[in-house]
Amino acid sequence: MNINSLGYTYSILLNDNELVHKAVGGYSDYGGKYTLNFTSERPTIARRTDNMIDVAFEAYEATVHYVLFTGLAGFYEYNINKNLGEQGECRSLWRLDPNQFTNGRTNIKNGPLPLLKDIQTGYKVEDETWQRPNGSYITKYDWSCFVRDLDFHGVYGNGVGAWVIAPGKDYYIGDQLKQELMLHRESSTNDTVLLHMYHGSHYNSEFSNLIPRGKMWGPWLVYFNDGDVEDAAKRTQQEFRSWPYGWLTDSQYEARGSLTGRLMLSDGRPASGAAVFLGDEGDTCNQGTTYQYTSYADDAGNFEFDDVRREKQYTMQAWANGGKIGDVQTVFVKPNITIGENTPLGKLTWPTSGREVAWQIGEFDRKTLGFKLSDHPMEHGLSDRGPANLIYAIGVNKPSDWWIIQSAQGNWTVLFDVPEPKGRTGMLSLSFAGYTSQNGYGLGADSYSLPEITPTGLNNATDGAIYRSAVKAGGYYFSEFHIPNEVLINGSNRLDLTTTQNHRWRGIMWDALKFEWN
Template sequence: MAVLRFWLWALVLAAASALAKPGDPFFKKLNEKTYQLGNDFWNVTVIGGFGKRLMYNGVDLVGNASGHYVSYNGAANNLSWNLSPPRIVRKSGEYTDIMFSAAEGDMHWVLTPTLLGAYQYFVNRALPRLGEFRTLWRLSNDTFTHGWTTERDAPLARLAEMQEATQKTGDETWVNAQGVSFTKYDLSTFLPNIEGEPTVWGIYGKMPKSGEGIGSWYIHGGKDYLNGDHLKQELMIHRESITGDAVQLNMIHGTHYQARSNDAFAPGKTWGPWLWYLNNGSAADALARARTETAAWPYPWHADERGYASRGALSGSLRLSDGRPASRAAIFLGDTNATAPTLDQGEGYYYRTYAGADGSFHIAHVRAGNYTLHAWPGVGSGIGDVSTVFRAPVTIRSNGSATALDALSWVVPKHKPLFQIGALDRTATGFGLAGGRHEHARARGCPAALNFTVGVDGMEKWCFAQGQPGTWAVRFKAGPGDVGPATLTVSLAAYSAGASAGVYVNDERVGELGPRTLGPGDPSLYRSGTLAGEWRFLEWPAKVREGENVVEFRIAPNSRDKANAANIAMRGFMWDSVLLRLN
């Protein structure tokens, strides 16, 4: 496999070499605070902590924008490369590794003679405990007019639209003169972080005067340094609302859709290498390059003393205790002894895949170390009634050998379900208005009152989000053999604080959905989320009687509703599953 990856990388270089015959990459000190690096195709001038001048085909792609920088906790802390002079730390016939050092850590640019762009990686030295850590480009708003993610290929909002908006209704959210809301969060997407899948996003447009197409892309061949599980979503691109810069985010430790993410990193924790890539603006070319990078990962040219090359493979097979295979289960390798949910884990390295129809799974190129394997029903799995999570310790040895787990048994409770609305897959898949692209305020389309009759209504009648004052009711009939003590399971795909609901079974209050039971809210509903956010799971005892029964979720009006009428539907609950079973 290592030989194959080497030849894949060689093919990448050969394809680029066929375009031209340039000289070596260069690195120049212009003065005590200014440095320039690049090759015969592009170069960037770094002043202090910022890459301020990016030249490509005779055009400065930064212009009046902020350029390239690294920061944590939003824009509150921008790294300054003043710990020691930038320098070349490694050089070979094919690549030049240039390091910029800050008190928090080292940012590396890896250049080759023909590469349009650069590989980058960051090595922690003393980052504080944080939630958000990113690299980014802020490029010319005249040149970069469009953005591309796996969900959208669309124009960026124009600065004039933001300036002319009649009202700002939330975080980077406005209402224009026509009464239409728009927000940067519509350009969010689920981060493609499954092992073996291409990961790419970018901004593109046309260069002034020549009209030549130009695109700037982030491509992640590896994903193990990224935080979160399969349902991690992030803001990738947007228009900056003060200056109009076209913003290309690289959220290597992101928190845009999480309730909590506050991690401490060991010295030497490394993010990357990833590829920052320039082309003619073609998304198809960027996606093809992403497939090549994914196949070549982990890169044979990158080596360090921190375990990058010390890897092994993991395989196993998972079956439920009732005999069913764990078909399409989500498989996650995460931290040992972690109390944080899988979405919020971010201190180490992480691996994500899905089991096959027979419950088997395989993950290649896992860093040596100790992990906890987690499994839960994935979207479209045949085990959406399973309310438990499988966990098991896993050790990957440092000698590069494969780790084959014994047949794993996932213990699931025996119970008699009376009804279930929605699979327990941590998403709102299948509910009314759920899924598709991120879209602002879609929850406003969900009703204040809803009546669902088991055996009559399809799950699409159950809207994906409840936030308005009112009652949602599930009605069902129970025969003589279906009465007695029961358990009501409520699983939420997300919860945005601002609404609370009493939970009733046959007019008896059994529980509550709100901050006291769900903890801090996540921003998914008011940041254009339509499918998932921070998963919550609750169970309460209930009693089922013969004949007619009703389960209700009642949101009472409060004094804030009238003042906040436009946004009230975007606060509340995004549904995953409602399950009632006899004990």
């Protein structure tokens, strides 16, 4: 690799074959526009052994490390923050020769990248999204995925392949539902772009984190081969077995421990399959100040976190991931956890609402699973297919009759019977798997108007999921509404969910609706 003082890897040779050619090359940047440059100091050798060299490039904002091993076609990279301050986006990327790298691969999508001429003949409808003459769309966001489900991703073709393999994901933003863009065709230059968005903001974009000095992103491996996807998969397995890497001698990186426990619901059920998160307090979607860990409970409610960095206290949160506890809308929270070499929490009790369930649509899992089109591949414009008006009758319709996205101006109605209110009040829970602003919503129960739908933070929220091809999730939003007794009648009742104003490709992604008796 040849790297200049401006921070650009402008040449990468693999067996004397130039991989960058006329493309921009590799670099690290932040804030979406500021590239780290290395003009202040010459690179230094941070560490070397008989078969390894760790070269450190200093910039004012951060230090970039490239680690090379004898016999390895590729390099490890890790970056350490110095003065980045508050950031929404930090990344490393490689813009490579488009004539050689013609295909892309993530864990959910594998195939040819769009051709530049196809993009140029389309009509640009929004950010990096074009409509073809036949009405279909080209968008780079179809190459996104859930980052914590990702094994490896890369670009390949014509006898070459470049892959990002990141077995450790504790430096990634967010929880199990954090999505990011992985690769794409650069529309202005035709470069093939391989991304590593370790502090990414393409989804849940209205946020930033104050990055503490010394925060480490990585290491990850950038691996080159002849384009063989199976070879990249085998190398991925090797990297996962080797994590945390023993060659990185950093006291905080090396000091790790484990956390175990068992989650039981207050009604006596084990928290089967629950999503468990270890990080900071508050919203889990966009945490990225320090380090975050994700796991799932087994069928008996047991959970485990391995290789957890020990330099901070953590808050653990858990929520239903559908299945046997898909009726649970409450969230378990346990703060002030100090990680030792082995940290057993024992049995933990997770309070449920304790209310009697009248009806429910969908499961609480913070995803659209079970609703119409929830199994569809990522694609721009899916919200156009959803109905403006929909009637769903409890006991008659099934979850697959409910659509993943409510966007068009109109009314979605839930019909349900109440045998006898008996003086009781109701509680309506609305759970959104995503929300993109510029639409307005209202609630009504028969002739009674309920407050405008304003789950926590929803007024100014936008997670970008709907207009960026997301199908299963975006951000997470939840609210509960009291239903007065006088609103409910003995017999047939209705709930209206009204889109009062709309903007195309904006709206609600639904997780679940639930009506209970207080």
